Every structure is written in structure tokens, then in C-alpha cells.
Amino acid sequence: MIYFDCPKCGKWFSVPDNCGGKKGKCPQCKSAVAIPASDKQLLPAELVKPKLIHEEPQRFVNTLNEEFKNDVDAKNTKRKYLWFIDVFFYPLNANGISMIFIMAGIPFLIMCISFFMLPWPVLGLFISMVGSLILMIINLYAYFYICQCVRNSAQGYVRLCVNVSEYSSLGETFFMMLRIIGCFFLFFAPCVIRLINNEGKTDNLFYYLLAAGAALFPISLLSVVMYDSVRGLNPVLLIKSILKTFFHYAGLVVVLWAGLFVIGYTRIYFIKAFSANFVLFTLGVGIARFIKIYLLMVAAHLLGRYYYKNAERLNWEV
Numbered sequence: 001m002i003y004f005d006c007p008k009c010g011k012w013f014s015v016p017d018n019c020g021g022k023k024g025k026c027p028q029c030k031s032a033v034a035i036p037a038s039d040k041q042l043l044p045a046e047l048v049k050p051k052l053i054h055e056e057p058q059r060f061v062n063t064l065n066e067e068f069k070n071d072v073d074a075k076n077t078k079r080k081y082l083w084f085i086d087v088f089f090y091p092l093n094a095n096g097i098s099m100i101f102i103m104a105g106i107p108f109l110i111m112c113i114s115f116f117m118l119p120w121p122v123l124g125l126f127i128s129m130v131g132s133l134i135l136m137i138i139n140l141y142a143y144f145y146i147c148q149c150v151r152n153s154a155q156g157y158v159r160l161c162v163n164v165s166e167y168s169s170l171g172e173t174f175f176m177m178l179r180i181i182g183c184f185f186l187f188f189a190p191c192v193i194r195l196i197n198n199e200g201k202t203d204n205l206f207y208y209l210l211a212a213g214a215a216l217f218p219i220s221l222l223s224v225v226m227y228d229s230v231r232g233l234n235p236v237l238l239i240k241s242i243l244k245t246f247f248h249y250a251g252l253v254v255v256l257w258a259g260l261f262v263i264g265y266t267r268i269y270f271i272k273a274f275s276a277n278f279v280l281f282t283l284g285v286g287i288a289r290f291i292k293i294y295l296l297m298v299a300a301h302l303l304g305r306y307y308y309k310n311a312e313r314l315n316w317e318v
Helices: 050-055 057-067 069-074 083-089 094-116 121-154 170-197 204-227 235-244 246-273 278-314
Strands: 002-005 012-015 023-025 032-034
Touching: 083 278, 094 121, 094 278, 121 170, 121 204, 121 278, 170 204, 204 235, 204 246, 204 278, 235 246, 235 278, 246 278
Parallel strands: none
Antiparallel strands: 002 012, 023 032
């Protein structure tokens, strides 16, 4: 086990020996942290004192391990199952399930309350306004949380860890959302503009632009998340990264867009299937949102693991 502290905020961590030499972000202050090599373990200066060497080190180690138990358990680079099965277990622990219920359950609860408030228009309007504000905050945090899933998977996690649920400011989540939306519009706006100019008719140019956007969007999103800045949209960086990991990235793109297709199809299916009954419609939309959040976490995990597996070849200075 390697013990080290964040040079900026002083928070202590313990990680497995196979993580030595890697880099990551401190979950408390978000600053870059280099994990020392396993043969250069760092311990608090107090442990160097002769008295504490004999009396306190084990208690310190036990306390440290207890505090970061989730980190040690989660950061395991060896999967329990075949990767294409194991990835679906990424959000299925206490942390992941609780966050799925927060990001999908609260909107569903608001929809249900709004439904029961229909006989009282004034109260219903107030509930709808408050609910809309809550939904906006939850959606903002969902963007940030999914990005944190990418970052933590990029550090080698195979299960969703507790650190990704740490508090972030509203401003930080807002700007992260803007960066994600900016990536989406940057790569898909050309095909939309082509569709509008062509009076809603698709042609070969439209499909070329759509394919280009679909191919470039995942790597651009990963780059923006890892750099935590729009400078990750450097076209030279993106193209070089794709060429260095072409086959791995091509497979990733196919899997990611297949997952997004499932999300979209599921939502459409539930809306059409239960549109005649408002209660069933509300239930269907709620179920579709649960599936959406779950699959987005899985997709974020795949994107982060792509970086983890190809970090040396990508050679991003993050």
C-alpha cells in the first residue's frame, strides 16, 4: 500500500502498490497529484519519531485505511468478469445506485406531485415552478457527476467510487454543462445547418457531416473533461489521439453510440406505449430516465477506461 498526501490541501490517501507513479486529481481540492512510486512511500513526519514508530503507526494505518476504504476497494484494475459484462456493474454499488435514484428518482417524484396537484391550479403552478428549479439543479449536477465518472474511470476505477459524489459549486457544474453542450453543438451543428438549408431533406453531405460529428464528439468530450477546459478541443490533439488509438477508439465509438441509441429508443418506446394513460405515461418516462442515467454512467466509464488504457499513447498533459 502507498500512503501519500496532497501537496496543496494536505489530505492523506492510501492506494494499492500498482497505482504507483500514476497521476490524478485530489478529490478535495481538485489539484493535480502525483502518486509516489511504491518504493518511496510517504508517511507523516510524526511517524518518524521513535516513540510513534513503536506505538502509533499501526493505529495510524488502520485509521487511514478506514477513511479511504472505498478508494482502496474501488481502485482495482482487474475486473471480476469479462469486460463487456463487468462494465455494466460499474454503477451497481451503494454509491452508484444512490446517485441514480437522486438524479432519476427526484424528477420522477416531482412529476408525480405535479400530477396530483392538477385539481388545485394555483398550488400546482407553484409546485411546477419549484420543481422546475429543482430539476435544473439536478440536471446541472448530473452533467458534472457524469464527467466525474469519466475522470475516475480514467484513473483506473472499475466500480463507481465515493469521491465522485463530493460537493462541487454550482458555478463549476454550470460551466461544465456549458462545455459539454458546446462540444455537442460544435460537432453536430454543421449537419443540422445542412438539414435546415436543404429544407429538411437528407443527402450524402448531411450523412458525412453527421458521421464526422459522431466520430469526433467522444474524443472531444473526453479531452474537455480531462483538461477541464475548452483547450481540450485542439483539433491537432484530437486527430493525433484518434490516429494513435484508431482501432480501440473506433470500437469505443460504435459501442457508445449504440448505447445512446438504446437510451433514445427506450424513451420513445415508453412515451408511445403509455401515451394514452397519463399515470402510465408518467411511470414510463420515469423508468426511461432511470435507464438513461444508468447507461450514461456506463458510457462515462467506457470513455474513462479508454483513456486509462491508452494514457501513455495519448500522452495528454493533464
